[in-house]
Amino acid sequence: MSEIAISNVSKRFGAVEVLDNLSLNVHANEFLVFLGPSGCGKSTLLRMIAGLESVDAGEIRIGGERVDHLPPGERGVAMVFQHYALYPHMTIRDNMSFGLRNIGVPEPEVTRRVQQASAMLEIDALLDRKPGQLSGGQKQRVAIGRAIVKEPKAFLFDEPLSNLDAALRVRTRVELAQLHNRVKSTMIFVTHDQVEAMTLAHRIVVMNNRKIEQVGTPIEIYTRPATRFVAAFVGSPAMNFLPVTVTAGPSGASVRLPDGSSIDTTIATQALDLNAPHTLGIRAEAVSVVSGANGTTPTTSGKAEVIERLGDRTLVYTRLGDGSMLVAEAKGDSPVSIGDEVRLAFDGSRTHLFDAHERAYHSA
Amino acid sequence: MAQTEVSTAPGQMAATAPRSRQVDAPRWSYLLFVLPFLVFFVLLLVIPLFWGMWLSLTKADLFGPGKFLGIDNYVRLFKDKIFIGAIWNTVYFVILTVPALAVIGLALALVLNRPTRTATVLRAIFFASTVLSVTIVTLIWRVVLIPDMGLMAAIYSWFGAKSPSFLSSAQLAMPSIAVATIWWCIGLPMMLFLAALQQVPREIYEAAALDNANRWRTLWFITLPSIRRTFVLVIIIQIVMQFQLFGQAQLMTQGGPNNASRPIVLYIYDVAFKRFDVGMGAAASEVLFALILVAAMAQYFVSRRRGED
Numbered sequence: 001m002s003e004i005a006i007s008n009v010s011k012r013f014g015a016v017e018v019l020d021n022l023s024l025n026v027h028a029n030e031f032l033v034f035l036g037p038s039g040c041g042k043s044t045l046l047r048m049i050a051g052l053e054s055v056d057a058g059e060i061r062i063g064g065e066r067v068d069h070l071p072p073g074e075r076g077v078a079m080v081f082q083h084y085a086l087y088p089h090m091t092i093r094d095n096m097s098f099g100l101r102n103i104g105v106p107e108p109e110v111t112r113r114v115q116q117a118s119a120m121l122e123i124d125a126l127l128d129r130k131p132g133q134l135s136g137g138q139k140q141r142v143a144i145g146r147a148i149v150k151e152p153k154a155f156l157f158d159e160p161l162s163n164l165d166a167a168l169r170v171r172t173r174v175e176l177a178q179l180h181n182r183v184k185s186t187m188i189f190v191t192h193d194q195v196e197a198m199t200l201a202h203r204i205v206v207m208n209n210r211k212i213e214q215v216g217t218p219i220e221i222y223t224r225p226a227t228r229f230v231a232a233f234v235g236s237p238a239m240n241f242l243p244v245t246v247t248a249g250p251s252g253a254s255v256r257l258p259d260g261s262s263i264d265t266t267i268a269t270q271a272l273d274l275n276a277p278h279t280l281g282i283r284a285e286a287v288s289v290v291s292g293a294n295g296t297t298p299t300t301s302g303k304a305e306v307i308e309r310l311g312d313r314t315l316v317y318t319r320l321g322d323g324s325m326l327v328a329e330a331k332g333d334s335p336v337s338i339g340d341e342v343r344l345a346f347d348g349s350r351t352h353l354f355d356a357h358e359r360a361y362h363s364a
Numbered sequence: 365m366a367q368t369e370v371s372t373a374p375g376q377m378a379a380t381a382p383r384s385r386q387v388d389a390p391r392w393s394y395l396l397f398v399l400p401f402l403v404f405f406v407l408l409l410v411i412p413l414f415w416g417m418w419l420s421l422t423k424a425d426l427f428g429p430g431k432f433l434g435i436d437n438y439v440r441l442f443k444d445k446i447f448i449g450a451i452w453n454t455v456y457f458v459i460l461t462v463p464a465l466a467v468i469g470l471a472l473a474l475v476l477n478r479p480t481r482t483a484t485v486l487r488a489i490f491f492a493s494t495v496l497s498v499t500i501v502t503l504i505w506r507v508v509l510i511p512d513m514g515l516m517a518a519i520y521s522w523f524g525a526k527s528p529s530f531l532s533s534a535q536l537a538m539p540s541i542a543v544a545t546i547w548w549c550i551g552l553p554m555m556l557f558l559a560a561l562q563q564v565p566r567e568i569y570e571a572a573a574l575d576n577a578n579r580w581r582t583l584w585f586i587t588l589p590s591i592r593r594t595f596v597l598v599i600i601i602q603i604v605m606q607f608q609l610f611g612q613a614q615l616m617t618q619g620g621p622n623n624a625s626r627p628i629v630l631y632i633y634d635v636a637f638k639r640f641d642v643g644m645g646a647a648a649s650e651v652l653f654a655l656i657l658v659a660a661m662a663q664y665f666v667s668r669r670r671g672e673d
Contacts, residue, residue, distance in 0.1 A: 050570075050574060051573070051574075052570050052573065052574075071573065072570070072573040072574045073573060073574060073575065073576030073577070074576070077574070078574065079570075079571070079574050081567050081570070081571065083565070083567055085565070085567035085568050085570065085571040086571075087568060087571070087572075087585070087586060087589075088568075088590070089589040089590065089592070090585075090589075098572075098575050098577070098585065099574070099575030099576055099577075102575055102576040102577045102578070102581060103576050146571075146575075150575075
């Protein structure tokens with residue numbers, strides 16, 4: 001029920017700066033995801049909120065109360081670890097009760113909360129077992145149950161799904177979303193998996209290299225990435241990037257691709273430095289393979305080198321005339337095959353431009 | 365379909381390759397690999413074990429086994445008050461040293477289990493005594509305990525008291541040997557506990573910190589259960605080692621005063637190599653062997669019964 005305010009937080013490990021003057025507000029009852037590559041500092045930030053890492057500068061408040069000087073247990077947060085961190089010698093019941101007993105919760109209340117949480121997570125049959133007798137998925141549920149019984153102000157998840165197999169990961173992901181609907185609590189979830197981030201988050205915090213690159217809803221992050229890093233990191237296949245020159249066109253910037261063809265985009269030219277080199281960013285779904293017969297004017301053409309058939313759509317890795325590679329999308333039943341000369345139509349209204357500082361400009 | 369093929373495959377194999385052997389059949393040629401070890405194991409351990417048992421049933425001297433006596437050696441042994449006293453002395457010594465070694469070793473490990481330079485230096489210092497020979501250790505402790513001039517005498521004199529003569533007092537001789545032994549042997553338990561502590565995943569401690577466990581509850585509910593196996597190991601190793609007390613008693617008190625600090629091994633040594641009654645010495649050895657075995661097994665089973673991981 002509590003919001004978390006992180007202000008001007010920095011963290012160093014010896015000479016290595018891990019987080020650099022970072023500020024962020026997590027709304028009450030929000031499901032926030034920290035997304036970023038390994039080593040970007042997302043886990044460190046989560047651990048600083050939990051109290052497992054000290055804060056070198058700045059402050060952290062949970063529900064208005066400053067907590068960065070408090071030990072982990074007194075911050076009112078619960079954490080689910082990547083490797084579960086269950087106490088191996090305790091039964092599941094004791095694992096879940098331990099935190100409550102430590103703060104002197106009366107035994108009937110402990111029993112009630114453990115029963116309620118285990119029923120919610122369907123682990124009531126496992127209560128008298130030990131962690132060693134459980135599967136990975138069951139352990140993960142117990143770890144979540146251990147967090148739930150504490151009725152914390154906020155839940156912190158440190159890559160909790162990365163140890164599960166693919167099918168279980170998808171199922172647990174759905175269950176986590178349902179759990180959030182049920183317990184209505186602030187949740188922060190760390191992951192490097194963009195699908196987890198896109199599907200679970202109210203808002204995503206994309207982190208890279210000690211800094212926050214962008215904070216936004218999944219759709220904002222996907223459609224209006226703030227930087228080239230965000231554009232490249234989010235989305236599968238990754239966004240296509242081509243070096244281009246920019247001129248003023250009829251509806252916005254007109255860009256010339258390295259192979260000489262040009263696209264009219266709807267990106268406003270006012271903010272652009274037309275003399276500077278730019279990078280065009282365009283997702284595969286905005287580059288379609290056209291036959292030429294359906295009336296769409298192709299922008300350029302190239303040779304199909306790799307074809308990925310995903311069922312609902314086909315990804316065509318195309319080598320353009322100048323040697324650059326571009327991923328385009330064709331229909332699921334597209335007859336295109338390797339070595340074919342394909343014609344590509346670019347959707348100018350779904351383009352992005354990145355300047356030399358990697359800042360993004362989007363189509364209107 | 366695929367399953368049918370798989371299940372018939374071994375039969376087909378057998379038909380086409382009748383000389384192929386079963387996978388789990390023993391291959392005696394592999395014995396060659398363990399033979400060198402086996403030879404030494406049998407020569408140096410198995411044969412002496414049974415030879416000792418045989419000797420204990422004969423009137424043996426240093427020239428070899430003599431007349432078969434049955435259990436006469438054992439009867440004589442248990443009628444010997446000095447031997448009975450030696451058993452009690454040894455048990456007393458084990459009770460004095462083993463729990464202390466385990467507890468102090470654990471305490472040192474808990475304190476020194478941190479990645480600081482000071483901790484590393486202190487670890488080396490506490491382990492250093494272990495590498496000393498028993499001669500040096502007893503020499504040091506005799507200097508400490510020597511009446512009127514030793515370190516203890518000096519400490520007592522600060523308080524205006526006169527130190528007791530530790531090694532010539534029937535009450536204090538064995539505890540003094542125990543203290544010297546703990547000082548000498550503390551390194552190994554400490555190292556074993558340190559190794560065990562470093563195996564406990566850090567995440568579990570972090571979970572405990574988030575679970576509001578104070579230091580005492582963390583020690584009691586997280587650390588100790590996590591290193592339970594090492595605790596059992598340390599206790600068993602120390603039981604086996606301390607039951608074999610010999611050098612310290614021989615060099616510090618020679619079993620005195622009036623046999624008050626005579627352990628079983630010193631008794632065996634005196635009987636077998638000073639009185640040349642090897643048969644009786646062997647019988648005493650078998651009793652010691654049985655004692656160690658029973659104590660170690662008891663410890664093992666007691667700790668096993670208390671729930672498995």
